Amino acid sequence: MRTAMLKSIRSSLQKSSSTAAGCRSYSSESAPERKVAILGAAGGIGQPLSLLMKLNPLVSSLSLYDIAGTPGVAADVSHINTRSEVVGYMGDENLGKALEGADLVIIPAGVPRKPGMTRDDLFNINAGIVKGLCTAIAKYCPHALVNMISNPVNSTVPIASEVFKKAGTYDEKRLFGVTTLDVVRAKTFYAGKAKAPVAGVNVPVVGGHAGITILPLFSQATPQANNFSDEEIVALTKRTQDGGTEVVEAKAGKGSATLSMAYAGAIFADACLKGLNGVPDVVECSFVQSNVTELPFFASKVRLGKNGVEEVLGLGPLNDYEKQGLEALLPELKSSIEKGITFANKS
Ligand SMILES: NC(=O)c1ccc[n+]([C@@H]2O[C@H](COP(=O)([O-])OP(=O)(O)OC[C@H]3O[C@@H](n4cnc5c(N)ncnc54)[C@H](O)[C@@H]3O)[C@@H](O)[C@H]2O)c1
Numbered sequence: 001m002r003t004a005m006l007k008s009i010r011s012s013l014q015k016s017s018s019t020a021a022g023c024r025s026y027s028s029e030s031a032p033e034r035k036v037a038i039l040g041a042a043g044g045i046g047q048p049l050s051l052l053m054k055l056n057p058l059v060s061s062l063s064l065y066d067i068a069g070t071p072g073v074a075a076d077v078s079h080i081n082t083r084s085e086v087v088g089y090m091g092d093e094n095l096g097k098a099l100e101g102a103d104l105v106i107i108p109a110g111v112p113r114k115p116g117m118t119r120d121d122l123f124n125i126n127a128g129i130v131k132g133l134c135t136a137i138a139k140y141c142p143h144a145l146v147n148m149i150s151n152p153v154n155s156t157v158p159i160a161s162e163v164f165k166k167a168g169t170y171d172e173k174r175l176f177g178v179t180t181l182d183v184v185r186a187k188t189f190y191a192g193k194a195k196a197p198v199a200g201v202n203v204p205v206v207g208g209h210a211g212i213t214i215l216p217l218f219s220q221a222t223p224q225a226n227n228f229s230d231e232e233i234v235a236l237t238k239r240t241q242d243g244g245t246e247v248v249e250a251k252a253g254k255g256s257a258t259l260s261m262a263y264a265g266a267i268f269a270d271a272c273l274k275g276l277n278g279v280p281d282v283v284e285c286s287f288v289q290s291n292v293t294e295l296p297f298f299a300s301k302v303r304l305g306k307n308g309v310e311e312v313l314g315l316g317p318l319n320d321y322e323k324q325g326l327e328a329l330l331p332e333l334k335s336s337i338e339k340g341i342t343f344a345n346k347s
């Protein structure tokens, strides 16, 4: 039973790594060597994300870093009989070794919300953590793709960009705010309401990753459910925007989304690895440097390739409700971006 389950998980990951239109598919042996580092690997997201990345056949080396607890997580995950070699690193003095040679760095390090808090309330602690980790990335693996999970994403991505600029290593194609969980939620809630099989549902989510800055574009959802009333679309939008808070409240002080986030983080990391490996037509939503609006960073669909971002795709046609949502989110997103930039440059 255990073997059958493992086989099925591995085969679905293997299938998902060769899904893009008629593209090349790799066996774990022929896929290029790829080192993935997870910073914050012993945390609520870090642990299940480490598990999911250990199951990914595109990873040859998995580097697990945290300020505490990584030896146990690494020992545990390393016993799984999949392709990657796993090494755990603990403490600042080992961060360089954890990062050296990394193709992809995933950052879920930092504190999560408690009920009553906004993501911005995490800024004071997480901004410093992210700044320190990005300084090390600039030094030890300046060409790695960076997947930023730590909140507030609307500010931590600009912080990372400024740190990299100061170090002279910034490449806008390589820095991503992970907003995949918003897409995962929008798909789940939409499919549930439409009574459509969720596997075939797609919903772009644009903007940022906090409250009203999360803007799901249900007018572009596929398959299109024509029978939703305006009220139902408003409710679906609000549930997607408040999805994080729904989990924070249900966990009642014990943190925020970890399992669904690990899933979303693994999906996005897998897409980045496929892009690096030259798989065509890999498109995911992400918060990246952008010209789509007047703001310097914005989440939209992004085509991934061998250098990271290959193309930032436009918003497509928006209906009036979505246009209003876009206008409403810009001031908040602008101020979160500026807060990150100011922080990174003042200290
Ligand atoms: N982008 C998203 O969609 C999304 C979704 C969920 C959570 N998050 C965010 O992810 C972050 C982590 O959430 P969590 O639930 O895993 O929290 P957690 O407290 O369970 O884990 C965080 C881990 O980070 C580690 N850490 C702290 N400082 C570090 C440093 N300097 N270097 C390396 N590791 C360090 C901690 O030791 C801990 O193991 C939070 O900021 C949370 O808000 C983002």
Ligand SMILES: O=C(O)C[C@H](O)C(=O)O
Binding pocket: 112, 113, 119, 151, 181, 243, 244, 245, 247, 248, 256, 257
């Ligand atoms: O809501 C949070 O604080 C965590 C995360 O950003 C989420 O969307 O679940």
